[in-house]
Amino acid sequence: MRIAIYLRLSRESDDSASLATQREAARRWLVANGYNPADAIEYPDAGVSGAKPLEAREQMSALMAARPDLVIAWKLDRYARSVSEFLRLIAWGEHYGVKIATTDGTINTLTPTGRMVAVVLAALAEWEREMIKDRITEGHATRRQQGRWASGRAPLGYRIVRRDDAAYLEVDPEQASAVRQATLALVNGGTVAGTARIAGVSEPQWRRLLKAPTLRGQRAHKGTLITAADDVTPVQFAEPILSAAELRAARDRMDALATGKTRAPRRATPMCSDMAACYRGCKLNGGTSDKGIPLYRCKAGHTTIYAETLDSRVQSEFLTVFGGMREVLIHLEGGNDLSADMEEVQEQADRLAERMATAGALMLPTLERKAKELEAAYARLRAAHDPETREVAVPTGRTMAQAWEAEDTAGRARLLAQLNLRVTLHPRGANDRLSVEWGPEDAAQAELDAITRDEVEESPRRLIPLTPEQHEEIRQDLLDDIARQEERL
Numbered sequence: 001m002r003i004a005i006y007l008r009l010s011r012e013s014d015d016s017a018s019l020a021t022q023r024e025a026a027r028r029w030l031v032a033n034g035y036n037p038a039d040a041i042e043y044p045d046a047g048v049s050g051a052k053p054l055e056a057r058e059q060m061s062a063l064m065a066a067r068p069d070l071v072i073a074w075k076l077d078r079y080a081r082s083v084s085e086f087l088r089l090i091a092w093g094e095h096y097g098v099k100i101a102t103t104d105g106t107i108n109t110l111t112p113t114g115r116m117v118a119v120v121l122a123a124l125a126e127w128e129r130e131m132i133k134d135r136i137t138e139g140h141a142t143r144r145q146q147g148r149w150a151s152g153r154a155p156l157g158y159r160i161v162r163r164d165d166a167a168y169l170e171v172d173p174e175q176a177s178a179v180r181q182a183t184l185a186l187v188n189g190g191t192v193a194g195t196a197r198i199a200g201v202s203e204p205q206w207r208r209l210l211k212a213p214t215l216r217g218q219r220a221h222k223g224t225l226i227t228a229a230d231d232v233t234p235v236q237f238a239e240p241i242l243s244a245a246e247l248r249a250a251r252d253r254m255d256a257l258a259t260g261k262t263r264a265p266r267r268a269t270p271m272c273s274d275m276a277a278c279y280r281g282c283k284l285n286g287g288t289s290d291k292g293i294p295l296y297r298c299k300a301g302h303t304t305i306y307a308e309t310l311d312s313r314v315q316s317e318f319l320t321v322f323g324g325m326r327e328v329l330i331h332l333e334g335g336n337d338l339s340a341d342m343e344e345v346q347e348q349a350d351r352l353a354e355r356m357a358t359a360g361a362l363m364l365p366t367l368e369r370k371a372k373e374l375e376a377a378y379a380r381l382r383a384a385h386d387p388e389t390r391e392v393a394v395p396t397g398r399t400m401a402q403a404w405e406a407e408d409t410a411g412r413a414r415l416l417a418q419l420n421l422r423v424t425l426h427p428r429g430a431n432d433r434l435s436v437e438w439g440p441e442d443a444a445q446a447e448l449d450a451i452t453r454d455e456v457e458e459s460p461r462r463l464i465p466l467t468p469e470q471h472e473e474i475r476q477d478l479l480d481d482i483a484r485q486e487e488r489l
Contacts, residue, residue: 181198210254296310346378
């Protein structure tokens with residue numbers, strides 16, 4: 001007779017139902033019922049849940065494919081914790097003439113009574129599993145409402161600590177500092193992708209974190225803010241890393257990037273495209289040569305230059321002049337902008353209004369007291385609200401050279417713009433075709449140049465015709481560019 005011993009263990013730490021315990025019980029049962037344990041083949045599924053389908057368990061699938069004459073297991077729940085799965089096992093055994101039994105004698109499919117008992121016990125096993133699931137769910141809900149950490153890894157910026165035999169969250173100073181730096185960089189014109197690297201997470205993780213209430217020390221469950229028993233007050237899991245105003249500013253920046261307002265330049269846009277002009281004041285736009293080499297090209301067709309040539313010159317001068325300096329970001333301080341805090345109170349008031357709409361007579365007095373508390377809190381915030389601020393330079397801990405190395409093209413363009421880069425491309429024949437300047441320019445002259453540039457770029461029909469000498473100069477520029485391209489190939 002072909003005999004199979006089926007062993008299953010959900011967790012390796014479950015000593016009471018260890019594989020060794022199950023094995024010894026099965027061997028004793030075989031000896032007691034006149035079978036030779038040496039004839040038995042073991043099929044152990046370690047680390048496999050009883051709720052898993054039969055075919056999805058490696059060893060159970062192999063057992064069913066082997067079709068032994070007898071299958072013995074320790075107890076019913078080793079086979080399955082689902083009535084439907086156990087009934088499928090019983091049907092399989094009947095179809096192929098396989099006897100199914102347990103060492104405790106509760107299952108023996110040789111008799112009708114044994115089959116009936118097997119089905120009833122399987123139903124009880126499923127009921128027990130659902131009860132355990134409900135207890136776990138209710139336990140998690142209770143811990144969330146108490147501000148305790150239920151399970152899983154701590155979110156970015158926090159760490160798990162144990163107090164009073166329970167798990168709680170507290171701010172992780174190192175991670176929180178990185179989060180604040182990344183948020184400050186984002187608000188000051190950075191991109192989500194670029195600042196995610198500062199925070200030390202992927203872009204999708206950073207985006208989700210900024211959209212969630214986590215950095216305010218609060219949590220959401222299945223998309224809904226976790227509140228106290230009154231369904232109004234948010235549960236505070238830990239101290240906030242960002243203020244309400246800081247988090248709102250970061251979200252506003254993300255919205256602006258998503259809708260195109262102050263959106264970062266496209267990847268194909270040259271790094272200095274908004275900061276470079278030709279010798280006649282026309283803006284230099286991006287483009288490519290016939291062979292696909294990136295260029296800076298004057299919109300009016302006065303001159304062109306390889307993007308690599310101009311960008312390399314700007315990079316060299318940037319690192320030479322500013323590389324050793326400390327990077328700083330402009331942070332607004334001195335004011336007391338509480339508008340975001342007032343919005344949070346308003347959100348609580350909205351939840352309270354929904355609760356009061358369906359509350360009975362017994363709950364109304366409690367909710368009315370809560371409404372008065374919210375009104376008083378809103379009044380205090382409004383009285384203290386004073387959004388006047390001043391700009392303060394906050395060091396990031398990096399040198400400008402380190403910042404340049406860490407940023408992508410859009411981030412480098414932001415660094416250059418903050419330093420008021422101005423590049424002028426001169427005609428061929430000049431001793432140096434590129435002039436690189438930094439810092440603020442004369443406001444009156446800048447306005448005149450802008451007017452002239454707009455007239456040249458937006459009204460082509462008013463352009464003064466080029467002289468033959470200018471035509472020849474442009475033609476020579478293009479011929480020289482083509483010659484350089486051919487030398488590179």
